[in-house]
Amino acid sequence: MACYLLKQLAAWAVLAGGAWAHTHIHNPYIDGQLVDNGKCVRPYMDGFYNPVRGVTGDNILCRSASPGPENTETCNIKAGTNVTIEFHESMDHVSIPIHPTHKGPCIMWISPLAANGAGNVWVKIAEQGYNPETKTWCIDDVNSSGGKWNATIPAELEDGEYLLRGEIIALHQARTPGMVEFYPNCVHLRVTGGGGQPLPPGVSIPSVYKADDPGILFDIYTPYRSYPIPGPPVFKFGTATVPGNGTTTDKVAAGGPPTNTATTDTTPTTSTSDPSSSGGNSNSNPGGSGGNRNGSHRVCSGKKRRRRRKREAARHGEF
Numbered sequence: 472m473a474c475y476l477l478k479q480l481a482a483w484a485v486l487a488g489g490a491w492a493h494t495h496i497h498n499p500y501i502d503g504q505l506v507d508n509g510k511c512v513r514p515y516m517d518g519f520y521n522p523v524r525g526v527t528g529d530n531i532l533c534r535s536a537s538p539g540p541e542n543t544e545t546c547n548i549k550a551g552t553n554v555t556i557e558f559h560e561s562m563d564h565v566s567i568p569i570h571p572t573h574k575g576p577c578i579m580w581i582s583p584l585a586a587n588g589a590g591n592v593w594v595k596i597a598e599q600g601y602n603p604e605t606k607t608w609c610i611d612d613v614n615s616s617g618g619k620w621n622a623t624i625p626a627e628l629e630d631g632e633y634l635l636r637g638e639i640i641a642l643h644q645a646r647t648p649g650m651v652e653f654y655p656n657c658v659h660l661r662v663t664g665g666g667g668q669p670l671p672p673g674v675s676i677p678s679v680y681k682a683d684d685p686g687i688l689f690d691i692y693t694p695y696r697s698y699p700i701p702g703p704p705v706f707k708f709g710t711a712t713v714p715g716n717g718t719t720t721d722k723v724a725a726g727g728p729p730t731n732t733a734t735t736d737t738t739p740t741t742s743t744s745d746p747s748s749s750g751g752n753s754n755s756n757p758g759g760s761g762g763n764r765n766g767s768h769r770v771c772s773g774k775k776r777r778r779r780r781k782r783e784a785a786r787h788g789e790f
């Protein structure tokens with residue numbers, strides 16, 4: 472009861488105090504060059520900065536005004552170079568990127584544009600979670616770099632048009648089921664100069680996320696050593712995940728057939744809850760994930776735990 476009340480207070484405090492404190496991808500940068508005016512980002516939904524709450528929330532794919540590719544330009548990018556996404560609270564690229572109460576991972580996915588985001592098409596190309604050495608989350612880094620976060624377009628990728636989905640997952644209320652916050656936006660990219668290899672089959676979004684994934688139902692106010700980034704590991708050409716076994720990777724012959732069985736796991740329940748999951752190879756964060764929590768953090772009982780939680784919550788500015 473007390474625990475329930477505390478959770479509710481926390482939720483209300485954040486809702487009341489931080490209604491504006493959300494974020495959106497304002498601009499991409501292609502190989503370091505700013506692409507201004509939201510060009511190549513799918514048109515924003517009304518309330519462009521609002522999160523999508525829970526794994527079944529509306530607009531979780533791209534938070535876009537229309538589900539189709541209309542009204543979006545496609546930006547050229549060379550395979551092997553970086554795409555940078557830039558998060559900001561307001562409709563400009565000078566405002567603060569994201570409120571410091573927000574903690575959580577960042578993920579980038581790509582899929583063939585022709586699929587328009589539907590089906591088992593999404594391949595994870597970058598992720599960054601929690602770094603236990605520095606005790607920082609990807610969101611902290613995003614904020615301190617002015618909102619920017621990078622992924623490298625694989626050099627091996629075949630030329631063509633792709634939909635890039637960049638997302639931040641904010642966990643400040645994620646200990647309450649259904650309250651995790653997704654901040655995705657989608658960018659249209661035309662890859663040139665690539666190595667000719669097609670994307671492997673991917674996962675479907677949002678069904679890759681389950682409400683009780685350890686990285687979705689997560690309590691940042693009880694102590695943690697690690698954080699399991701949800702979804703399959705980052706895909707790298709030349710490696711294949713073993714279906715059904717989370718993040719185990721096998722080398723396949725370098726330059727192997729493009730039809731390799733490099734399937735990202737299409738059975739997300741196993742891939743995301745596998746306790747042996749290492750969280751995969753983060754694109755830019757050596758301590759990005761790893762390990763797993765066994766769910767005990769979800770238990771909400773005991774005076775001591777409640778006091779500690781309250782302290783943690785206060786320190787994190789949740790109240």
Ligand SMILES: *[C@@H]1O[C@H](CO)[C@@H](O)[C@H](O)[C@H]1NC(C)=O
Nearest residue numbers: 502503504552553555620621
């Ligand atoms: C991201 O990529 C851009 C362009 O390549 C580069 O200028 C910037 O330093 C990169 N940032 C990080 C954190 O790697």
Ligand SMILES: *[C@@H]1O[C@H](CO)[C@@H](O)[C@H](O)[C@H]1NC(C)=O
Nearest residue numbers: 566567568569571614615617
């Ligand atoms: C987030 O970024 C803003 C703007 O750069 C900065 O003023 C603020 O101190 C940062 N917050 C944290 C917690 O790093």
Ligand SMILES: *[C@@H]1O[C@H](CO)[C@@H](O)[C@H](O)[C@H]1NC(C)=O
Nearest residue numbers: 552553597621622623754755
């Ligand atoms: C591209 O981004 C990655 C991180 O994703 C970074 O390690 C690398 O230095 C960046 N490359 C350039 C040329 O900035």
Ligand SMILES: *[C@@H]1O[C@H](CO)[C@@H](O)[C@H](O)[C@H]1NC(C)=O
Nearest residue numbers: 713714715716717718719747
């Ligand atoms: C799954 O991974 C474990 C630990 O790495 C390994 O022992 C096991 O053989 C793998 N199972 C399959 C089906 O590949």
Ligand SMILES: *[C@@H]1O[C@H](CO)[C@@H](O)[C@H](O)[C@H]1NC(C)=O
Nearest residue numbers: 746763764765766767768769
């Ligand atoms: C979960 O963690 C607790 C505390 O570390 C431990 O006592 C318990 O045995 C673990 N349970 C499982 C299923 O690993």
Ligand SMILES: [Cu+2]
Nearest residue numbers: 489492493494
């Ligand atoms: Cu917010």
